[in-house]
Amino acid sequence: RASSAGCCCSRAHAGSAREPLGAAVTRADAAADTEERSEGGISFEYHRYDELRKSLVSVWLQCPSISRIYTIGESFEGRELLVLEMSDSPGVHEPGEPEFKYIGNMHGNEAVGRELLIYLAQHLCNEYQRGNDTIIDLIHSTRIHIMPSMNPDGFEKAASQPGDLKDWFVGRSNAQGIDLNRNFPDLDRIVYINEKEGGANNHLLMDKKAVDENPKLAPETKAVIHWIMDIPFVLSANLHGGDVVANYPYDETRSGSTHEYSASPDDAIFKSLARAYSSFNPIMSDSSRPPCRKNDDDSSFKEGITNGGAWYSVPGGMQDFNYLSSNCFEITVELSCDKFPPEDTLKMYWDQNKNSLINYIAQIHRGVKGFVRDLQGNPISNASISVEGIDHDITSAKDGDYWRLLAPGNYKVSASAPGYLTVMKKVAVPYSPVVRVDFELESLVERQEEEKEELLDWWKMMSETLNF
Amino acid sequence: MAPRSLTPVRSLLLLVHMVALSVTRSGSMPTLPVPGGVADRTLYDRGLSEERPLQEQIAQADSVSQADPADSERLSNPKASQMDPDNDDFSLLKSLAERSRDPDNETPDAEDPEDRYFTDDSDSTKNRRLAEDYDSTKNSMDYKDQDDTESFHTVDGTPLTAEDIVRKIATKIYEEDDRGVFDRIVSKLLKLGLISESQAETLEYEVAEVLQELIAKNAKDNEVEARNSDYPASRVDEDEDVGEDPELDSDVLEIPDRKYDDEVETEDSEDGEDVVDDNWNPANEVDHREDGGSEDGLQDLQYFPNFYNLLKSLDSEEDAEERETLITIMKTLIDFVKMMVKYGTITPEEGVSYLENLDTMIAVQTKNKLGKSLMTPDVQPPTEKPSDESDNTKAEAAKMQKEYESLKDSTKDNQAVAETDNAGKSETYLEAIRRNIAWLKKHNKDANKGDYDLSKLRDFMDQQVDSYINKGILQKDEGEVIKRIYSSL
Numbered sequence: 001r002a003s004s005a006g007c008c009c010s011r012a013h014a015g016s017a018r019e020p021l022g023a024a025v026t027r028a029d030a031a032a033d034t035e036e037r038s039e040g041g042i043s044f045e046y047h048r049y050d051e052l053r054k055s056l057v058s059v060w061l062q063c064p065s066i067s068r069i070y071t072i073g074e075s076f077e078g079r080e081l082l083v084l085e086m087s088d089s090p091g092v093h094e095p096g097e098p099e100f101k102y103i104g105n106m107h108g109n110e111a112v113g114r115e116l117l118i119y120l121a122q123h124l125c126n127e128y129q130r131g132n133d134t135i136i137d138l139i140h141s142t143r144i145h146i147m148p149s150m151n152p153d154g155f156e157k158a159a160s161q162p163g164d165l166k167d168w169f170v171g172r173s174n175a176q177g178i179d180l181n182r183n184f185p186d187l188d189r190i191v192y193i194n195e196k197e198g199g200a201n202n203h204l205l206m207d208k209k210a211v212d213e214n215p216k217l218a219p220e221t222k223a224v225i226h227w228i229m230d231i232p233f234v235l236s237a238n239l240h241g242g243d244v245v246a247n248y249p250y251d252e253t254r255s256g257s258t259h260e261y262s263a264s265p266d267d268a269i270f271k272s273l274a275r276a277y278s279s280f281n282p283i284m285s286d287s288s289r290p291p292c293r294k295n296d297d298d299s300s301f302k303e304g305i306t307n308g309g310a311w312y313s314v315p316g317g318m319q320d321f322n323y324l325s326s327n328c329f330e331i332t333v334e335l336s337c338d339k340f341p342p343e344d345t346l347k348m349y350w351d352q353n354k355n356s357l358i359n360y361i362a363q364i365h366r367g368v369k370g371f372v373r374d375l376q377g378n379p380i381s382n383a384s385i386s387v388e389g390i391d392h393d394i395t396s397a398k399d400g401d402y403w404r405l406l407a408p409g410n411y412k413v414s415a416s417a418p419g420y421l422t423v424m425k426k427v428a429v430p431y432s433p434v435v436r437v438d439f440e441l442e443s444l445v446e447r448q449e450e451e452k453e454e455l456l457d458w459w460k461m462m463s464e465t466l467n468f
Numbered sequence: 469m470a471p472r473s474l475t476p477v478r479s480l481l482l483l484v485h486m487v488a489l490s491v492t493r494s495g496s497m498p499t500l501p502v503p504g505g506v507a508d509r510t511l512y513d514r515g516l517s518e519e520r521p522l523q524e525q526i527a528q529a530d531s532v533s534q535a536d537p538a539d540s541e542r543l544s545n546p547k548a549s550q551m552d553p554d555n556d557d558f559s560l561l562k563s564l565a566e567r568s569r570d571p572d573n574e575t576p577d578a579e580d581p582e583d584r585y586f587t588d589d590s591d592s593t594k595n596r597r598l599a600e601d602y603d604s605t606k607n608s609m610d611y612k613d614q615d616d617t618e619s620f621h622t623v624d625g626t627p628l629t630a631e632d633i634v635r636k637i638a639t640k641i642y643e644e645d646d647r648g649v650f651d652r653i654v655s656k657l658l659k660l661g662l663i664s665e666s667q668a669e670t671l672e673y674e675v676a677e678v679l680q681e682l683i684a685k686n687a688k689d690n691e692v693e694a695r696n697s698d699y700p701a702s703r704v705d706e707d708e709d710v711g712e713d714p715e716l717d718s719d720v721l722e723i724p725d726r727k728y729d730d731e732v733e734t735e736d737s738e739d740g741e742d743v744v745d746d747n748w749n750p751a752n753e754v755d756h757r758e759d760g761g762s763e764d765g766l767q768d769l770q771y772f773p774n775f776y777n778l779l780k781s782l783d784s785e786e787d788a789e790e791r792e793t794l795i796t797i798m799k800t801l802i803d804f805v806k807m808m809v810k811y812g813t814i815t816p817e818e819g820v821s822y823l824e825n826l827d828t829m830i831a832v833q834t835k836n837k838l839g840k841s842l843m844t845p846d847v848q849p850p851t852e853k854p855s856d857e858s859d860n861t862k863a864e865a866a867k868m869q870k871e872y873e874s875l876k877d878s879t880k881d882n883q884a885v886a887e888t889d890n891a892g893k894s895e896t897y898l899e900a901i902r903r904n905i906a907w908l909k910k911h912n913k914d915a916n917k918g919d920y921d922l923s924k925l926r927d928f929m930d931q932q933v934d935s936y937i938n939k940g941i942l943q944k945d946e947g948e949v950i951k952r953i954y955s956s957l
Contacts, residue, residue: 041899054896057942061900061950062907064929069941080940129907 040126042119044347046111048159049079049152055118056084056148063125066090066139072147073223076175079152081223084121087143094143095379095399096371098364099231101145101328102357103224104239106180106318108154109171111340112349113239113333117148119350120357135358142364145231150220151180158340166340168242178218181240182316184225185211187324188252189315195391201265202393205229205325224318225325232397233328235364235405237277238318243292243334244284245301246274249323251308251332252315259300262309264323265392268407269367271305274331276363278304280356292337308332327394329405367406368427370438372396372415380441383417403434415439421447634671638678642686650675660793772798772823774831801826821956828952829894832945894949901953926954 041062047055060067068090071080085091093099102120104113124144127135138144149155151174158171173179187204194200211217211225248270253260264270278284284304291298300310308314322330333356336349372383379400386393387404388411396402396415404413408431416422420441427437641649654671657663663671775798782791805819814822908925933950936942942950 041903053941057936057946058896058900061897062903064904064925064932068932069936071939071941074940082941129903 039347040122042122042126042350044115044119044350045343046115046159046346047118047148049149049156052114052118052148052152053080053082056082056121059084059121059125063128066128067121067125072227073219075151075153076219077153079156081147081150081152081220083145083147085143085145086121086124086139088140093232093397093399096369096401097141097143098234098369098403099143099145100361100364101147101231101233101236102239103147103150103236103318105149105155106151106220106238107172107240107339108149108151108156108174109158109166109169109339110239110241110335111155111158112241112335112346114148114155115346116239116335116350116353116357117146120354121146121148123354138358138361142361144361145233150224164342168339171340174218174220176218178221180218180220181314181318183216183218183221184316184318184321185325186252186316188250188320191324192254201391202327203325203395225321228322228326228328232401233322233326234403235273235361236322236328236330237360238330238332240332240334241336241339243296243298244281244289244304244337245298245311245334246278246284246305247308247311247319247332247334248274248305249308249320249331251313251317251320253309253313256313258313259311260309260313261300261307263307265390266323266329266405267307269405270329270331272407273329273360273363273405274305275303277331277333277356277360280359281352283352284356323392327403363405364403365434366432367404367429368411368413368435368437369401369403370436371400372402372417372439372441373400374420375440375442375446380417380420383415383420383439383441386414386416388412388414413437415441417441419443419445634674635678638675638682641675642679642682660797772827772830774827774834778830778834824956825898825953828949828956832894832949835945894946897946897950898953901950901957905957922957926957929954 041058056069060069063086066086066088068085069082070085070091071082073081075081087094087097102117104117105111124135124139128139153175154171154173156171157175158166161167161170185205190199190204191201194204205211205225208229211222214222217225249264249266250262253262281304283289287303298306300306308317308319314320317332319330319332322328335353338345341349372380372385374380379396379398381396381398381400383396383400383402384393385396385402385404387406394402394404402415406429408429410426410428412424413427414422414424420443423439423441425437425439427435429435637650637653641647650672654663654668658665658668775794779791779794782788782794802823805814805823808814809816809819930951933942933947937944937947
């Protein structure tokens with residue numbers, strides 16, 4: 001909680017009468033005793049930038065064989081946008097291994113997500129070392145990227161407010177006053193047009209180079225866009241505060257009205273993914289939960305999930321940008337009625353969300369996945385994977401690997417690439433685990449050669465028979 | 469910007485916080501006490517159980533380097549020093565930290581009562597070595613003729629509990645007939661920032677209770693009656709009225725000990741004080757200590773080149789008190805290490821590496837807090853103090869002292885926090901690295917892969933650290949600390 005000294009993370013300001021000692025020395029004791037303030041090296045308090053950095057470094061130092069810290073760039077005020085990556089070979093994309101990301105605190109005053117991601121990083125490391133098989137499997141089979149704060153500048157501003165009651169807006173935007181979740185190129189507009197008039201249904205970001213030259217984009221936004229372009233993310237969640245719900249695409253309404261259910265082509269799997277998060281959060285999934293504020297309209301919330309447009313229209317958001325510019329499916333999770341709740345509630349939020357956070361990562365192993373190769377076994381990158389009945393294609397990554405999240409059902413999945421003949425396969429997809437479907441594509445040239453061969457053979461045979 | 473020189477108070481704070489937080493927080497070993505825990509026994513004991521696993525982790529951590537045989541010998545043969553006068557209250561402090569010890573807790577060094585460093589009380593400070601031989605319990609034992617109430621181990625060597633310690637404090641107060649004992653101890657702890665006011669109060673109540681019991685129990689012998697339920701108000705009016713000079717409370721820490729020592733020796737307490745004062749003359753002390761230090765203490769100081777430099781820069785008169793405190797703290801720490809090595813809790817190599825880590829952190833924190841670099845840890849202990857710094861130190865010391873005084877109350881918490889955070893940061897890193905090492909050992913053992921390759925890990929970490937520094941993920945000093953920790957494994 002913030003004191004007037006402006007340090008909401010001060011250990012001396014434990015904020016709890018239970019801890020008489022100012023020094024952190026007995027904190028571990030007190031915590032072990034009360035289980036309130038820390039758990040296995042996780043201290044449930046707000047982390048300012050340096051403390052955040054320190055926490056991530058500590059996780060890395062404890063688990064250097066499965067983690068790595070990197071930065072995707074700097075905020076406007078020069079703070080690093082830090083990411084902690086966890087996988088069995090950090091720094092490396094293993095072919096076939098899906099990539100996951102969590103992004104928190106893009107609104108600087110929505111603080112719970114930031115903290116939960118720090119706790120999550122430590123927790124994953126601890127559990128891995130404790131031999132927790134679920135976590136070990138998850139880390140071995142997934143590459144997990146955790147960015148606790150996309151807007152560290154905003155957070156500092158919000159955290160510097162004295163007292164527990166933080167303003168609804170102070171610290172929300174970045175240091176330039178830009179609301180990062182309205183700052184992404186608006187690809188929804190384009191896809192809505194394409195739906196009507198025909199056109200691409202995926203990878204709609206026209207000019208990637210123009211991103212850097214676009215003066216309207218905040219440095220944080222640019223950094224994230226590059227990040228999305230560089231790494232073949234499959235599944236993602238973006239953590240917010242101010243309400244309690246799991247929100248899925250599309251965020252921007254088709255008609256432009258303020259509230260309208262705007263389903264994406266992948267509405268079915270998105271609902272399933274959102275439910276996968278909310279169902280493990282007792283508050284979020286409680287359908288009889290009263291709204292956060294008396295006059296809130298939460299009529300669109302069902303079982304703890306909501307379509308974005310049905311709740312309220314959000315243009316230029318990061319969630320839809322992911323879906324429409326890349327292969328990544330992202331949902332938005334609102335974690336707390338209070339955007340910046342008192343520090344002593346953080347442990348409670350961790351308890352509420354811990355299982356959701358882990359279970360949501362595991363959703364990445366659903367649907368179909370595999371490799372697209374040519375007949376010689378060489379990977380074909382940027383091949384298109386289409387699913388009949390779903391007007392949204394995804395593409396294969398550099399090693400020819402692809403991951404197509406799908407709700408349970410029977411599907412016809414096709415792989416195609418320029419210069420190759422399309423191959424279609426029928427697949428029955430369960431809830432889980434993921435079904436492995438590989439494609440071997442024959443190039444057109446090869447087919448032509450083949451046909452020519454056949455023709456010659458036939459001619460030869462005819463000649464011999466007819467004695468030409 | 470922080471003053472360039474090492475100011476006494478700041479270095480004191482620095483060291484204390486670093487020590488208290490680093491050492492205890494990581495649980496690397498019990499350190500100067502946390503008597504707040506006395507109030508809540510379960511809390512207190514649980515702290516032990518938290519520390520212990522980490523001690524085991526230290527025990528598990530590979531130490532590649534072989535300990536210098538002389539060093540290990542030094543570690544394992546704590547010598548008896550005539551530090552009783554200085555040690556007395558510190559033995560208490562130390563014991564408060566050594567809550568539960570190995571059962572094999574026989575009187576330390578009962579079998580090794582070497583006295584070569586101290587010919588007599590009056591000279592002891594002059595000859596006193598910095599990092600050597602501060603085994604208070606042992607001294608107490610020797611000196612007090614194995615008296616149970618004076619030592620902080622039970623006679624049969626079983627570990628003390630919190631209750632025991634409270635009882636011993638109470639007993640001592642009772643026997644000395646001097647509430648000042650308690651005040652001295654508590655004021656030191658408060659001054660060092662190791663306990664809070666409320667914890668001091670709690671301790672006081674605890675001691676008061678026990679003291680009352682004692683008094684009641686011995687009422688018939690001592691013909692003392694009607695004790696006030698309010699401890700502070702009740703002074704035991706004994707036959708032996710010590711009449712301690714209250715001024716000593718705020719002075720150099722060892723004085724009360726010495727005084728106590730003198731009393732038992734039936735010296736006149738006033739004389740004892742005078743002797744003490746003379747002996748505590750900073751100028752003399754500095755000269756003698758340096759002589760003694762550089763000759764006798766070289767062996768020890770090679771583990772503390774940074775600390776040694778820190779002390780050297782505290783050469784002004786105002787710094788004397790702080791210097792003494794620092795010395796005492798370090799000696800206590802070293803004693804702990806020696807004891808742990810002696811009892812087999814850790815190997816000598818681990819003890820050495822712990823001390824080296826400590827020294828590293830001194831360097832790091834000194835640099836952080838005071839903007840001054842001590843010598844690099846690899847260098848031999850210096851043979852002369854840097855003369856240009858001494859002038860700075862004096863001028864700055866006075867300034868800092870004033871600044872400190874004015875700031876002390878209002879910003880104590882913030883200062884504590886800032887330093888806590890800084891020290892805590894290194895400690896957190898140390899803790900995290902230890903966890904990794906522990907896991908590696910266990911992991912490799914389980915998988916029967918044999919020992920993990922420490923040098924490869926170290927190289928890898930060094931590389932990563934450099935890369936992180938370049939990218940702005942780690943600060944340079946943090947990187948150094950991490951590398952150093954790894955290199956000491």
